[in-house]
Amino acid sequence: MGEDGESTKINHSFLRDYVTEADVISTVEFNQTGDLLATGDKGGRVVIFQRETESKGESEELGESGEYNVYSTFQSHEPDFDYLKSLEIEEKINKIRWLPQQNAAHFLLSTNDKTIKLWKVSERDKRPEGYNLKDEEGRIKDISTVTSLRVPVLKPTDLMVEVRPRRVFANGHTYHVNSISVNSDGETYLSADDLRINMWHLDITDRSFNIVDIKPANMEDLTEVITAAEFHPQHCHLFVYSSSKGTLRLCDMRESALCDRHSKIFEEPEDPGNRSFFSEIISSVSDVKFSHSGRYLLTRDYLTVKVWDLHMEKGPVETYQVHEYLRSRLCSLYENDCIFDKFECVWNSTDSVIMTGAYNSFFRMFDRETGRGVTLEAWRESSKPRAVLRTRRVYTGGRRRRGDVGVDSLDFTKKILHMAWHPAENIIAIAATNNLYIFQDRVKPENQCEET
Amino acid sequence: MIRSLWMNFIHFPLRLLGCHPCFRLTMFSKGTKRKFADGGEEISDDGLVAARVASSYSLQRQSLLDMSLIKLQLCHMLVEPNLCRSVLIANTVRQIQEEMTHDGSWHMVTEAFCGASQSPSERLVATEVLCRSREPDAEPKLFSVISYEGCREEEVVADETLCSVSVSDTVSNVCLSGRMGQRWEKSDVEREEEALEDSRLGSGDDDEEIDTEDESTPEGPKTIGQVFGTFEIKNGSPGPDSALEELFSDVDTSYYDLDTMLTGMQSAPKMGPYDLLDSLAPSHSSPSIVSTPNCRSDLNELDHIMEIIVGS
Numbered sequence: 001m002g003e004d005g006e007s008t009k010i011n012h013s014f015l016r017d018y019v020t021e022a023d024v025i026s027t028v029e030f031n032q033t034g035d036l037l038a039t040g041d042k043g044g045r046v047v048i049f050q051r052e053t054e055s056k057g058e059s060e061e062l063g064e065s066g067e068y069n070v071y072s073t074f075q076s077h078e079p080d081f082d083y084l085k086s087l088e089i090e091e092k093i094n095k096i097r098w099l100p101q102q103n104a105a106h107f108l109l110s111t112n113d114k115t116i117k118l119w120k121v122s123e124r125d126k127r128p129e130g131y132n133l134k135d136e137e138g139r140i141k142d143i144s145t146v147t148s149l150r151v152p153v154l155k156p157t158d159l160m161v162e163v164r165p166r167r168v169f170a171n172g173h174t175y176h177v178n179s180i181s182v183n184s185d186g187e188t189y190l191s192a193d194d195l196r197i198n199m200w201h202l203d204i205t206d207r208s209f210n211i212v213d214i215k216p217a218n219m220e221d222l223t224e225v226i227t228a229a230e231f232h233p234q235h236c237h238l239f240v241y242s243s244s245k246g247t248l249r250l251c252d253m254r255e256s257a258l259c260d261r262h263s264k265i266f267e268e269p270e271d272p273g274n275r276s277f278f279s280e281i282i283s284s285v286s287d288v289k290f291s292h293s294g295r296y297l298l299t300r301d302y303l304t305v306k307v308w309d310l311h312m313e314k315g316p317v318e319t320y321q322v323h324e325y326l327r328s329r330l331c332s333l334y335e336n337d338c339i340f341d342k343f344e345c346v347w348n349s350t351d352s353v354i355m356t357g358a359y360n361s362f363f364r365m366f367d368r369e370t371g372r373g374v375t376l377e378a379w380r381e382s383s384k385p386r387a388v389l390r391t392r393r394v395y396t397g398g399r400r401r402r403g404d405v406g407v408d409s410l411d412f413t414k415k416i417l418h419m420a421w422h423p424a425e426n427i428i429a430i431a432a433t434n435n436l437y438i439f440q441d442r443v444k445p446e447n448q449c450e451e452t
Numbered sequence: 453m454i455r456s457l458w459m460n461f462i463h464f465p466l467r468l469l470g471c472h473p474c475f476r477l478t479m480f481s482k483g484t485k486r487k488f489a490d491g492g493e494e495i496s497d498d499g500l501v502a503a504r505v506a507s508s509y510s511l512q513r514q515s516l517l518d519m520s521l522i523k524l525q526l527c528h529m530l531v532e533p534n535l536c537r538s539v540l541i542a543n544t545v546r547q548i549q550e551e552m553t554h555d556g557s558w559h560m561v562t563e564a565f566c567g568a569s570q571s572p573s574e575r576l577v578a579t580e581v582l583c584r585s586r587e588p589d590a591e592p593k594l595f596s597v598i599s600y601e602g603c604r605e606e607e608v609v610a611d612e613t614l615c616s617v618s619v620s621d622t623v624s625n626v627c628l629s630g631r632m633g634q635r636w637e638k639s640d641v642e643r644e645e646e647a648l649e650d651s652r653l654g655s656g657d658d659d660e661e662i663d664t665e666d667e668s669t670p671e672g673p674k675t676i677g678q679v680f681g682t683f684e685i686k687n688g689s690p691g692p693d694s695a696l697e698e699l700f701s702d703v704d705t706s707y708y709d710l711d712t713m714l715t716g717m718q719s720a721p722k723m724g725p726y727d728l729l730d731s732l733a734p735s736h737s738s739p740s741i742v743s744t745p746n747c748r749s750d751l752n753e754l755d756h757i758m759e760i761i762v763g764s
Contacts, residue, residue, distance in 0.1 A: 088531050113532075175535055194535040223543055225536045244536050277516060277547055281540045335519060340537045 025431035027418055031098035031106065034422040036121075037068055037429055038108055039436055040093025044077040046110055048121065048161075049436075068438055072121060072161040077112040089114050095180050097189070099202070107166070109189060113176040116191055118167035118202065126154040172198050172208045179229045185236040192229035192241060195222075197259075211259045212241060212251065227342070228288045235294070246283030246301060248308065266297070266308050268315045278330040278339065286342035291351040292423075298354055300345040303327060305356050305366065320366045320373055323358050325396045325407050338412050346421045346428075357416025360405060361432050362392060378416060378430040378437040389439060510555075517548045 022043030029038050037049040052066035080089035091112055099107040105122040130152040135141050175193035182189045190199050190211070197212035212229075216222050225244045232238035237253045249262035270279060282302035289298045297308040299316075303324060306316035322343075326333060333339040338359075345356040357363045361379040366372070375392045395404035418431040426441030520541050 085532070090531055176532070222539055223546075225539050227536060244540055277513075277544055280543055280547070284536070284540060331516070334516075337523075337537070340534070340540070 020434045023434035025418060025434060025436060026092050027094060027096050028420040028429045028431045029096045029098060030420050030422050032100055032423060034424055036106060038096045040096050040110055042092040044075055044091030044093060046074055046076045046093060046096065048072045072163055074163040076110045076117060094177055097180050097182050099182055100186055109180050111177050111180050111191065114173055116169040116180060117165050120164050120166045122162050124160045124162060125156055127157050128152040129155045167205050169200055169205050178227060181230045183231045183236050184234055190229055190231060190239060192226050194225040197226065197229050197241060211253065213260060227285050230288055230290055233290050233292060233294045240288055240297060242285035242288040242299060244284040245280060246285055248288060248297060248299065264313050266313050278334060281339055287344040289345060289347060291347050292349065293351055298345050298347055300343050300356050302339060305345050305354055318368065322356055322364050325394055341415055341417065343417055344419055346419055348421050349424050355419060355421060357419055359412050359415055360410040361414040361416060363416045363419065363430055378432045380435065513548055517545060520545045
């Protein structure tokens with residue numbers, strides 16, 4: 001990245017993204033069935049997509065799955081102002097998590113830096129007609145004109161999706177909320193900021209229970225922050241949180257009320273050969289996810305994704321290089337702050353494939369059984385709807401193939417930070433700045449894509 | 453809107469501050485002091501080569517340190533800065549400081565700072581250069597001048613040129629990042645040093661208070677404290693500071709708070725860093741600053757200025 005090249009790139013992207021800054025997608029999440037897909041953006045909006053049900057007879061033979069179309073859009077958070085510190089509070093949605101469905105309505109939690117909100121998404125496709133005392137427009141009828149009684153009936157109307165805030169969990173965090181996670185008990189959830197983790201009851205908004213606090217007595221002694229946290233998918237008493245020093249701490253809430261002391265700590269000893277001034281920064285874990293089985297943990301640090309076995313604390317069981325070619329460019333990436341980018345990582349439904357994002361609109365998938373990784377691209381110009389995704393490659397030496405991208409040509413402003421994998425099928429949602437890409441694996445082995 | 457403006461803006465001063473191109477694409481690898489694989493060199497040149505590599509490594513390390521300090525300072529944002537990022541950068545700075553302390557290059561840097569060749573006004577100019585980010589070819593040495601104030605504990609005792617400033621001078625001293633190296637060492641000397649401590653711009657309540665020996669709490673990283681922590685003005689110091697105090701008497705100190713630096717600065721400081729420099733400029737000719745003959749008070753004034761600039 002040459003000096004001038006970089007500043008023109010910055011200038012260019014600044015101008016281009018200026019208008020759509022608020023549209024930058026900041027989180028993506030499928031619900032438990034995969035029928036709904038929620039995205040949050042920097043402008044505080046949430047857009048929910050719904051999968052169309054397969055209905056068309058003629059397309060069934062092709063094995064067409066439904067497409068995702070916009071279901072509802074609402075403004076979740078507004079920009080706020082902290083008067084005490086004279087600082088703005090961004091309305092950017094940091095995380096969305098769906099609650100398990102219990103009735104016809106859907107519930108999701110969305111959070112910005114400070115406030116978590118519970119939203120109820122419900123449909124209305126019928127309305128009562130035939131009131132006795134009111135006419136069709138709602139005006140009160142003249143009683144004398146009522147000659148007979150009738151029972152109002154429900155008539156179908158156009159589908160209306162209503163989204164209402166049901167709970168607002170405010171004032172729980174001094175620092176920026178980076179994670180929320182719904183507990184398997186269906187009643188509680190945790191929210192984590194840089195220094196503390198709180199547990200809330202979904203029905204109680206004026207109180208939360210602090211379960212982890214790593215704030216030192218003297219802020220000058222602060223050297224480590226919490227970067228992500230998640231409840232175990234099956235055990236409601238277990239949760240994990242990751243730190244900026246690359247450690248994972250598994251905590252058992254049965255042990256004590258305040259889980260400052262971990263039950264298990266997962267840490268990989270540092271490789272002395274690769275030591276540099278950036279070692280700590282690149283070891284900072286940006287995302288942690290339990291596997292669906294609950295047996296493994298997936299973590300993402302700057303250059304790798306790692307799979308950890310909960311039974312083995314001394315190191316990961318698998319390590320995959322996402323973009324090792326960046327190791328020699330860490331200084332530049334430190335200079336332009338890219339080294340602080342927080343990439344997410346996801347499991348597929350069977351825990352056999354893991355996926356994470358990279359730069360230049362690339363994202364990577366790793367097959368755990370073979371250990372092989374593939375690079376794919378989420379970029380409008382190279383993917384037309386229904387087109388097959390072809391694999392990409394970053395040229396790092398050896399024989400250069402056509403289509404290989406050189407490391408210096410990578411666009412570091414195009415980062416794939418947020419993504420989600422359908423809970424049951426091979427459908428992935430990739431957020432690329434302000435575009436959402438949904439890729440589906442058809443019955444045929446090719447991957448096709450649709451763009452929203 | 454303004455957020456995106458600001459986010460991109462940060463890159464520019466970094467570039468202008470003349471980060472050495474030689475390090476840009478290389479990694480600062482602690483153990484990789486490779487010899488040049490140049491077959492034409494004689495064996496006798498190996499020492500020269502090694503020295504060159506080592507000094508280039510120091511330069512790179514120095515630039516990285518300066519870059520990190522600037523990153524920490526540039527938090528004039530409307531939104532709270534990212535705590536994780538600040539902590540990681542601060543840890544990097546600590547790491548470099550530790551290494552430099554062990555290498556002994558700390559000592560060399562601070563010595564350079566106090567070289568008699570530099571006149572006070574030059575040093576003030578250097579401050580301005582750092583903060584205004586105007587001169588693309590500003591030497592990193594100037595940055596280090598600003599950065600490394602104070603010195604290691606051992607140096608304090610042994611080296612007269614600079615370190616007498618920190619130790620014996622009761623005038624409160626800046627130590628922007630100089631104390632890093634000694635932060636883990638608790639000794640009488642250091643405690644005394646901490647006592648004289650920093651001119652810290654602080655909360656209104658603590659204004660005018662002299663916190664001296666009471667200060668000797670086990671506060672580890674003093675420097676990080678100045679980035680993260682409380683800034684309080686110590687007005688008990690006599691002498692050449694009076695001019696500076698006059699200058700800064702109307703500075704609003706209420707917005708420097710323990711958590712504030714870490715979690716974000718107020719969006720509208722009554723006096724920004726450039727305002728302070730503007731008000732400082734005429735004082736270049738002010739006799740109380742320029743005419744002080746010895747090194748120590750100049751350092752103190754410079755430190756004061758830097759404190760305020762860094763603090764904001």
